[in-house]
Structures are given as structure tokens and as C-alpha cells.
Amino acid sequence: xxxxxxxxxxxxxxxxxxxxxxxxxxxxxxxxxxxxxxxxxxxxxxxxxxxxxxxxxxxxxxxxxxxxxxxxxxxxxxxxxxxxxxxxxxxxxxxxxxxxxxxxxxxxxxxxxxxxxxxxxxxx
Numbered sequence: 386x387x388x389x390x391x392x393x394x395x396x397x398x399x400x401x402x403x404x405x406x407x408x409x410x411x412x413x414x415x416x417x418x419x420x421x422x423x424x425x426x427x428x429x430x431x432x433x434x435x436x437x438x439x440x441x442x443x444x445x446x447x448x449x450x451x452x453x454x455x456x457x458x459x460x461x462x463x464x465x466x467x468x469x470x471x472x473x474x475x476x477x478x479x480x481x482x483x484x485x486x487x488x489x490x491x492x493x494x495x496x497x498x499x500x501x502x503x504x505x506x507x508x509x
Contacts, residue, residue, distance in 0.1 A: 388424050391432040400429050444482055445475060447500040448490065455494070465489055 391397050404425050412418030442450070452462065463472035466486055474480035482490075482501055491498040 388421060388428070391428045397429070397432050397436075400425050400432075404429065441503075442500065444501045444503050445478060448482070448496070449476065451494070451496045451500075457494075465493060 389396065391400050404422060407418070407422045412422055452458065459472050459476055460469075462476065463469040466472055466475075466489065471480065475482060475486070487498050487501040490496050490501060
């Protein structure tokens with residue numbers, strides 16, 4: 386199994402090229418190739434977190450980014466939460482996300498709850 390530490394950009398590019406092949410032809414679960422894919426993916430993640438850390442996002446900003454990325458709008462959030470005014474207040478920073486709202490967004494839309502937990506920039 387050809388695996389090595391990722392210390393340089395050249396190592397990183399090599400690892401990316403190696404895992405890219407698995408996207409076209411996924412390895413069989415439990416195989417040595419599947420293990421290789423998992424290990425390389427973990428090494429890539431560690432390198433990226435170390436060298437290209439993601440900035441911390443305020444929960445509502447994370448929600449807005451997710452909505453934009455997935456083609457959802459305020460009307461979609463209103464349907465999910467049950468009220469247009471509630472969606473407007475949340476997206477406008479006038480109301481924090483409640484635990485129940487976080488649960489619904491995470492469960493139904495698949496946005497990880499940990500991205501929605503944290504203090505808002507503006508107090509409600």
C-alpha cells in the first residue's frame with residue numbers, strides 16, 4: 386500500500402491525484418484499496434486543516450452559505466420552520482436559532498448541527 390505523509394504541496398497534489406481515481410471507480414468495501422482511500426482522505430484532511438483552515442462562521446452565516454450552495458431561499462426556510470416571519474428574523478439576525486430549529490434544519494436538510502451552534506454576532 387503506497388501511502389506516505391503529506392508534508393509539501395507536491396505530496397498534497399500526489400495524494401489528491403491518488404484519491405481522484407477512486408471517485409471514478411470506487412473500491413470494494415473492506416478491500417485494501419478502500420482502506421487506502423480512507424487513509425489518504427484522512428491525510429488530505431489533516432493537511433488541509435493545517436494549511437488551509439476554514440474560518441469560523443457565525444451560525445446564520447453558515448446557514449445562508451448552505452442555502453445559497455443548495456439553491457434554497459428564504460421561502461424554503463420559512464416552509465421548514467413554519468413561518469415566513471421567523472425565517473426573516475433568523476436570516477436578518479434578529480432572532481437566534483433555537484435547538485428545535487437547529488434539529489429540523491440538520492435532520493431535514495442535512496446541514497451538520499455543529500455549524501448551527503454558537504453565539505450569534507448580534508444579540509436577539
